Amino acid sequence: xxxxxxxxxxxxxxxxxxxxxxxxxxxxxxxxxxxxxxxxxxxxxxxxxxxxxxxxxxxxxxxxxxxxxxxxxxxxxxxxxxxxxxxxxxxxxxxxxxxxxxxxxxxxxxxxxxxxxxxxxxxxxxxxxxxxxxxxxxxxxxxxxxxxxxxxxxxxxxxxxxxxxxxxxxxxxxxxxxxxxxxxxxxxxxxxxxxxx
Amino acid sequence: xxxxxxxxxxxxxxxxxxxxxxxxxxxxxxxxxxxxxxxxxxxxxxxxxxxxxxxxxxxxxxxxxxxxxxxxxxxxxxxxxxxxxxxxxxxxxxxxxxxxxxxxxxxxxxxxxxxxxxxxxxxxxxxxxxxxxxxxxxxxxxxxxxxxxxxxxxxxxxxxxxxxxxxxxxxxxxxxxxxxxxxxxxxxxxxxx
Numbered sequence: 001x002x003x004x005x006x007x008x009x010x011x012x013x014x015x016x017x018x019x020x021x022x023x024x025x026x027x028x029x030x031x032x033x034x035x036x037x038x039x040x041x042x043x044x045x046x047x048x049x050x051x052x053x054x055x056x057x058x059x060x061x062x063x064x065x066x067x068x069x070x071x072x073x074x075x076x077x078x079x080x081x082x083x084x085x086x087x088x089x090x091x092x093x094x095x096x097x098x099x100x101x102x103x104x105x106x107x108x109x110x111x112x113x114x115x116x117x118x119x120x121x122x123x124x125x126x127x128x129x130x131x132x133x134x135x136x137x138x139x140x141x142x143x144x145x146x147x148x149x150x151x152x153x154x155x156x157x158x159x160x161x162x163x164x165x166x167x168x169x170x171x172x173x174x175x176x177x178x179x180x181x182x183x184x185x186x187x188x189x190x191x192x193x194x195x196x197x
Numbered sequence: 198x199x200x201x202x203x204x205x206x207x208x209x210x211x212x213x214x215x216x217x218x219x220x221x222x223x224x225x226x227x228x229x230x231x232x233x234x235x236x237x238x239x240x241x242x243x244x245x246x247x248x249x250x251x252x253x254x255x256x257x258x259x260x261x262x263x264x265x266x267x268x269x270x271x272x273x274x275x276x277x278x279x280x281x282x283x284x285x286x287x288x289x290x291x292x293x294x295x296x297x298x299x300x301x302x303x304x305x306x307x308x309x310x311x312x313x314x315x316x317x318x319x320x321x322x323x324x325x326x327x328x329x330x331x332x333x334x335x336x337x338x339x340x341x342x343x344x345x346x347x348x349x350x351x352x353x354x355x356x357x358x359x360x361x362x363x364x365x366x367x368x369x370x371x372x373x374x375x376x377x378x379x380x381x382x383x384x385x386x387x388x389x390x
Contacts (some may be wrong), residue, residue, distance in 0.1 A: 008346065010294030012321035015331055018311040018383070024230055029204040034307070035225035036208055039217040051308065052297055068298070068313045070200060076207050076235060078238050084214050097315055100277045100349050108314050129295050146277050146350045161258065164276070180328045185350030 001123055002130060004128060005058035009131040009174070022097040030069040037072050044093025046079045049153035053125035054078045101160035103145040107190070109164060113139045117166075117188065125153035128192045132184075135172050136196055141165040148189055161189045213325045238304035238354060239375035240300045241281075243368050256282050259354065269303045275305070275350055277350040279303060282343065284358050284382070289336055291329070291344045291382035292353045293321035301352040305377060312381065322346055332383050355382040362388045 007013075025031035025124035041051055055063075064070060109115060120126075120135035127149050143163040151159045170182035198206075211217045241263055245252040255262040259279030263269045264319040269279070279301060282290040294300065296317050300308040311317055322329045327341045329335075336342065347352040363371065378384040 005296055007315055007318040008322045010315070013314070013316040013319050015309050016314060016316045016320070016328065019307075019333060022310055023306055025202070027227070029201040031209060031226040031229065032204050032222060034229060035222040036204070036217060038225060039221060040211055045211075045216055052349070055297065064315070066308070072353075073200060073203055073207065076211075077203070077323060080207060080210055084210065097274060099275050099276070105241040106268075127296065128266065129322075131347065132294075141280075143351060144277055149349065163348070165280075165351070174323055179324055179342070182325055182344065183341070184322050184344045184346060186346045187351050 001054045001125070002121055004063045006023070006130045008129045012153065023188065025069075028072075031177040033069045033073045033076065037076055040076060040079075040155055041094075042096055043074075044096065045083060045148075047094040047096060047152055048070075049125060049147070049149040050094065050155070052149070053074055053153040056125065063114045086107050095158075099147040100144045101147060101158065103160050105163075107141045107142050107145075109142065109190070109193065111139050111142060115166060115193040115195045116140060117192050118194060119174060122150065124150065126192075128188060131173055131188050132166075132168060132188075137166040137168040137186075138146075139164050140167040143187070144187075149192070150191075158160070161191055164188055164190065164193065166193070225307050225333075227269045233292045233302070234306040235304070235377035235380065236372070237263070237266075237378070238301070238380045239372045240266060240368075241268070241304055241354075242356060242380065243371035245260065245356055246371055247368065252356075255356070256283055258373060260283075275349075276352050279352050279354065280345075280353050281356050282345065283356040284385075286358075287339070288341050288343060290353075290355045290356060291342065292319060292327055292347060295319070295322055297349070299347040299349050299352060303352070304354050307381060309377070329383060334383065334385060337356070350365060355380050357384075357386050359384060360386045360388045 056072045058074045068136050116136050117132055145160040145162045148159040148161045165185050166188050168184045170178040212219055213343050247256050259281045284290055298308055298313045322344050325344050347353050374386055376384055379386050
């Protein structure tokens with residue numbers, strides 16, 4: 001989805017505030033939310049893709065205002081509201097564990113292949129950042145097939161797909177004013193990629 | 198309702214439904230705060246600096262290599278791969294997650310607040326040199342910058358360059374030199390910290 005979470009390339013957020021020796025959880029509730037999320041996911045409340053998507057579904061103003069663990073808290077509340085209605089703990093627990101899957105087909109692309117990312121704007125979860133949509137890149141690495149977040153986040157099955165690291169020249173992404181000598185590598189699933197003729 | 202009260206409410210519900218135990222939550226918070234941190238990554242780096250064969254295995258496939266050191270437990274059980282990228286005189290690597298907060302928990306623990314901030318997530322992919330300069334790292338124009346926008350499945354860690362003048366140091370002293378931020382790629386290491 002074209003949400004506030006898709007931040008790559010945005011302007012307006014100012015300087016990075018890097019504070020040395022900052023506490024991991026400045027407020028106690030933040031640590032509890034972190035641990036609660038870990039256990040709730042482990043118990044099958046939601047798979048990680050569904051959890052990330054619950055964060056993305058947060059209204060944009062609250063996403064920016066509530067901070068990192070505020071987003072996790074919102075996701076926990078959202079998923080609990082959607083999935084813990086009945087008497088059972090979780091009616092259909094989501095699978096958690098390694099995302100790697102065996103598939104009985106070869107990877108479509110090899111290292112060095114020129115590709116173009118698709119130009120789609122799905123309403124649901126996806127892992128193609130907006131700034132890399134409809135852009136030309138080169139396959140830098142072929143990874144094992146993994147659970148496909150786009151379907152898994154929405155309960156439409158794991159539908160494993162090969163994962164690739166794709167290299168994009170900075171100028172392809174940001175135009176003539178891009179910084180020189182910079183390459184951005186993004187991990188992308190096979191359906192996002194088309195052969196570049 | 199405050200965040201703290203909302204947290205209590207969701208915890209009560211999750212306990213009632215049998216998904217979590219409050220005592221386990223206390224223990225996990227403590228573990229995050231005390232045990233799972235960037236010291237693991239620093240040990241991996243120090244080992245790679247002193248053992249060329251380990252370094253080669255680490256750069257080939259990160260997860261099996263860190264398991265040799267006893268790391269890579271269930272902290273990152275869902276992750277497909279750990280990929281380690283080596284900084285050199287001519288290449289500088291930088292890790293970011295623009296979509297959420299993907300980070301190599303198995304070696305660095307939980308990410309710092311700035312790594313998850315909109316400022317870092319938005320700028321690291323568009324103007325990495327300017328961003329690094331603001332953070333005190335001026336890269337020469339002939340150093341190539343490689344930014345790794347990690348997805349959830351593959352996690353990245355930077356193997357920083359070993360500082361000059363550290364030939365005589367042992368594993369513990371080398372480990373002490375390695376900072377978390379150098380393994381994210383926003384810092385280069387010096388002999389004295």
